[in-house]
Amino acid sequence: MSQSRWVPWRQLSQVVMLSLSIAASAHAASIIVYNAQHEQVMNLLAKDFEQQTGIGVKIRNGKGSALAAQLVTEGANTPADVYFTESSPELILLEEKGLLTKVDPATLAVIPARFNSPMGDWVGVTARESVLAYNTGKIQASQLPPSLFDLAKPEWKGKIGIAPSDADFLPLVSAVLALKGQDQTLQWLKGLKTNAQIFDDDEGVVATVNRGGMVTGVINDYYWARLHAELGDKATRSALYHYGNGDVGSLVNVSGAAIMKSAHNTDGAQQFLKYLVSERRR
Incomplete structure (x- = not known):
């Protein structure tokens, strides 16, 4: 009797664990971008990136200065993985606050060094x-x-x-x-x-x-x-x-993009920055 009651609970536990695993995988397969670029352009880029990589892109649009200030306020608790902006001063601010992680060297190498962060914390896009x-x-x-x-x-x-x-x-x-x-x-x-x-x-x-x-x-x-x-x-x-x-x-x-040090999906964010400087995006 005890065994017949135990089996369903064990199966239920397995189902719960599987569901949590699927949810975690879904989270890992998406990135959140704080976007200060033109919304129409960003929507086209996100759609193409999703089709090419299978990584979902959730966009939060706003003015560059306002989004940068929000990122400073949120600090390590920000949901953002990527910050994409029209103006480099905002990227420099986040860099000075220690909120950014290093961009893959291969991505940085695509763009002339004078248009990138000297510290490798953000990459110039246009x-x-x-x-x-x-x-x-x-x-x-x-x-x-x-x-x-x-x-x-x-x-x-x-x-x-x-x-x-x-x-x-x-x-x-x-x-x-x-x-x-x-x-x-x-x-x-x-x-x-x-x-x-x-x-x-x-x-x-x-x-x-x-x-x-x-x-x-x-x-x-x-x-x-x-x-x-x-x-x-x-x-x-x-x-x-x-x-x-x-x-x-x-x-x-220079407009550019950076990855937050507290990003939930650093790999996906690195892929997004790689896409932004690719021939396909241009």
């Missing part, structure tokens, strides 16, 4: 140059300023568009701060605020410049290239101006 988009019907390239700092001068009032709340603007300000110091940076920003029309994002800046609503605007080159691809040559009435002589206005901003 590089975008800060430029001026200008309307070719309103101004000639020869009339554009030789330096980004000139945009704060009175003669440019009402002629420029900027998107200070866009994630791409902060690295530019950080570069000016490192080069000129706080006082000169504040003076430049005040002049820029006086002269500029404010937009929500770089897409708004370049679209307005292209249709002639603004003479010129500070953007990353990616946004003009995307608009040009959408409109074609005939409907594109703008062009890009690249600052010369090493001017800070031609800053190259």
Whole structure:
């Protein structure tokens, strides 16, 4: 009698253990990405990665600075495996806080070393140059300023568009701060605020410049290239101006990805970073 009662309980125990094992395997077969890249792009990347590897991707979208601050607050308790962002200053912050683990050397080797973390804690995925988009019907390239700092001068009032709340603007300000110091940076920003029309994002800046609503605007080159691809040559009435002589206005901003030191699926996260720098992703 006791044996006949014991067998079902033993079987039940085996079923429970098997269920827990399956649940653990399912968890190991997915990663959580805190994403500060464009949501549409990230969704396409995640879908393709899942098809290629069988590793599920759960995405939490947000602004880069907000997600980085959240990761600092969560610390070792974060559910995130990967942080993927448009701007390197946020990656540097997490690196300084000791929250990142090393990226596989083979993944780092795909990207020129100058675009990666010197410590190997994050990998650069794309590089975008800060430029001026200008309307070719309103101004000639020869009339554009030789330096980004000139945009704060009175003669440019009402002629420029900027998107200070866009994630791409902060690295530019950080570069000016490192080069000129706080006082000169504040003076430049005040002049820029006086002269500029404010937009929500770089897409708004370049679209307005292209249709002639603004003479010129500070953007990353990616946004003009995307608009040009959408409109074609005939409907594109703008062009890009690249600052010369090493001017800070031609800053190259690196977007990148990192793996959290407390990641629940480090292997899956490493595979995701490997995918991000692969020829297939590009």
